[in-house]
Structures are given as structure tokens and as C-alpha cells.
Amino acid sequence: MFDKKYQTRTVAFDVNLEIQMILWSMIDKWKEHGKELDYLQIFELSIVNINGKPVQKVIHHQEVPPLKEEKLFKVHQPMNCRLWVVDSEVAAVMMFPEEY
Numbered sequence: 001m002f003d004k005k006y007q008t009r010t011v012a013f014d015v016n017l018e019i020q021m022i023l024w025s026m027i028d029k030w031k032e033h034g035k036e037l038d039y040l041q042i043f044e045l046s047i048v049n050i051n052g053k054p055v056q057k058v059i060h061h062q063e064v065p066p067l068k069e070e071k072l073f074k075v076h077q078p079m080n081c082r083l084w085v086v087d088s089e090v091a092a093v094m095m096f097p098e099e100y
Contacts, residue, residue: 001037002027004091011083011094018075019045019056020094026060026069027085027092038062041085047078054078 005024007015023043030037044059056078061068085094 001039001087001089002031002041002085002092005094006091007094008096008099010096010099014096015079015081015083015094016075016077018077019079022056022058022073022075023060023083023085023094026058026071030067030069035067036065037087038064039087039089041087043083043085045079045081045083047080048072 007020011020026043027037027041040062042061044061046057046059047054048057049055050072056073056075057070058073059068059070082097083094084097084100085092086100
């Protein structure tokens with residue numbers, strides 16, 4: 001699961017590559033640590049201010065089995081959005097929920 005990685009055209013255009021790479025790496029880390037992955041990975045992105053500087057907050061979770069992780073990242077262009085990564089066992093696609 002989550003070996004062949006793709007993104008929709010909208011994600012490629014609206015989400016900078018730096019953030020996309022962070023999200024893929026969060027999935028990869030769960031895999032490396034032997035976590036059982038659901039076919040649907042959910043990412044909630046928001047901007048928080050730390051010491052007056054905008055920082056990317058990412059909440060990564062799945063429903064089955066329930067897993068949740070929250071992290072902060074320094075990125076050039078933080079954003080507010082929700083993204084899904086859906087794995088079909090052939091490929092994984094990063095998309096906005098409304099694209100499903």
C-alpha cells in the first residue's frame with residue numbers, strides 16, 4: 001500500500017510540493033513503524049502562529065484502526081485545507097475530499 005504515489009491536478013496546482021512531500025513522509029513513517037494503514041489517510045492542515053511566525057500544523061489520522069498524529073512544520077507557504085490520500089492497492093492518490 002501507498003507505494004505508487006500520485007496527486008490530482010488540483011493538488012499539484014494548489015498545494016506546494018514541500019507540503020505534499022511532508023504528507024507522503026508521514027504515511028511512510030507509519031509504514032516503517034509497522035502501523036496498520038487504512039486505505040484512507042486524512043490530513044487536516046492549518047496555520048498556527050508561533051512567536052509571531054506562521055507554522056504549518058498537520059493532523060494526520062485514519063479511522064481503521066484508529067491512529068492520530070499531530071505535528072508542526074516550518075514551510076514557506078503554510079495553508080488551511082483538508083486532504084485525503086486514497087490507496088486502491090494499485091496506486092495512492094492525494095486529493096481534496098471534494099474530488100473523491
